[in-house]
Amino acid sequence: MVNPQKFTNKILFIMVLPIIGIVVIFLLSGIRIAQEYQRSIVFRLGRFQAIKGPGIYWLIPIIETQQKVDIRTRTVDLEQQETITKDSVTIKVNAVLWFRVTKPADAIIKVANYNMAVYQFSVTALRNIIGQHTLDEVLRERESINTTLQKMVDDATESWGIKIEMVEMKDVEIPEGMQRAMAREAEAIREKRARIVKAEAELEASIKLTQGAKEMEGSPFSLELRRMQMLSEIGIDNNTTTIIMMPTEFANAAKSFTDMVAKK
Numbered sequence: 001m002v003n004p005q006k007f008t009n010k011i012l013f014i015m016v017l018p019i020i021g022i023v024v025i026f027l028l029s030g031i032r033i034a035q036e037y038q039r040s041i042v043f044r045l046g047r048f049q050a051i052k053g054p055g056i057y058w059l060i061p062i063i064e065t066q067q068k069v070d071i072r073t074r075t076v077d078l079e080q081q082e083t084i085t086k087d088s089v090t091i092k093v094n095a096v097l098w099f100r101v102t103k104p105a106d107a108i109i110k111v112a113n114y115n116m117a118v119y120q121f122s123v124t125a126l127r128n129i130i131g132q133h134t135l136d137e138v139l140r141e142r143e144s145i146n147t148t149l150q151k152m153v154d155d156a157t158e159s160w161g162i163k164i165e166m167v168e169m170k171d172v173e174i175p176e177g178m179q180r181a182m183a184r185e186a187e188a189i190r191e192k193r194a195r196i197v198k199a200e201a202e203l204e205a206s207i208k209l210t211q212g213a214k215e216m217e218g219s220p221f222s223l224e225l226r227r228m229q230m231l232s233e234i235g236i237d238n239n240t241t242t243i244i245m246m247p248t249e250f251a252n253a254a255k256s257f258t259d260m261v262a263k264k
Helices: 004-029 104-109 114-131 135-140 142-160 176-217 220-234 248-263
Strands: 031-034 038-044 047-052 055-058 064-070 074-084 090-101 162-173
Touching (some): 004 031, 031 038, 047 104, 064 104, 090 114, 114 142, 114 162, 135 142, 142 162
Antiparallel strands (some): 031 055, 038 047, 038 064, 090 162
16 A cells, blocks of 8 residues: 555655756856956846956846956057148058956946947047148157057046057058158258268368468478478379479578579
């Protein structure tokens, strides 16, 4: 004969077993894992609840949802932009931008697509800042322009929980006609410098020659030594014809003798 108590317990076990299984499945379905470089933005019935991760955590199934955010530094290649400088020269510029998310909740809640938002604002800022500088400034002051551009974009994206770490202009493409004009200008500057150096050298040489002449004027012996040195330098070349000049004393004596004969 069947024991009523055992039969009842068996019925209860059969009824409770599915419930236990459902509960276990319910609990397991809420388990989530975030990587070390990820943060999970948790929403409960549509409202922001918490930031979870990295590691394992649990969400209330159906009631709570999540959005994961990568907090690593990202690289954005700003495509080539054609823009006009302050001195009305059309150039093409591209750049690279590095940024990371510092406040994951703000990056999800305050802007719809922070990647696209950062890109679009950076491109616009790049065009604007190039328009505020002349071509020479763009070519010479890249570091200054990079710093200004970084600060401009960082100030705008700070409220989105995003930090702009660095901005670098890669290439500046100048029209071919402008390149030829710049080459001619650079050549003219080099020629000007060469002429200035030559003129300064000639001035210094003339000053030294004047000083030497003054020294030899007071010492006829030094003048004769200089003449002898010139003769030795001229005689080095075998193909030259050397004319020997009479020393000053001989010339003076000859002149005195001539004057004395003429008086007689």
